Amino acid sequence: MRITIDIDEDMLEKAMLLTGETKKGPAITKAASEYIRREMVRKFANIVMEGQFADYPLTNDELEASDR
Numbered sequence: 001m002r003i004t005i006d007i008d009e010d011m012l013e014k015a016m017l018l019t020g021e022t023k024k025g026p027a028i029t030k031a032a033s034e035y036i037r038r039e040m041v042r043k044f045a046n047i048v049m050e051g052q053f054a055d056y057p058l059t060n061d062e063l064e065a066s067d068r
Helices: 009-019 024-049 058-068
Strands: none
Touching: 009 058
């Protein structure tokens, strides 16, 4: 999907540097994907730490493989 957004040039340059991407679109996609992944991990960890989630259906190996 194509969209038009305004992004600070310094932030875009940092995103490209940190993601290793040389083009703007892939850098933003990768940065957004990583942000979403980290937030999902953080929320899941909070649920586990609060004791709200007692039984996870994946094995440790399956869970580690999905994080890659």
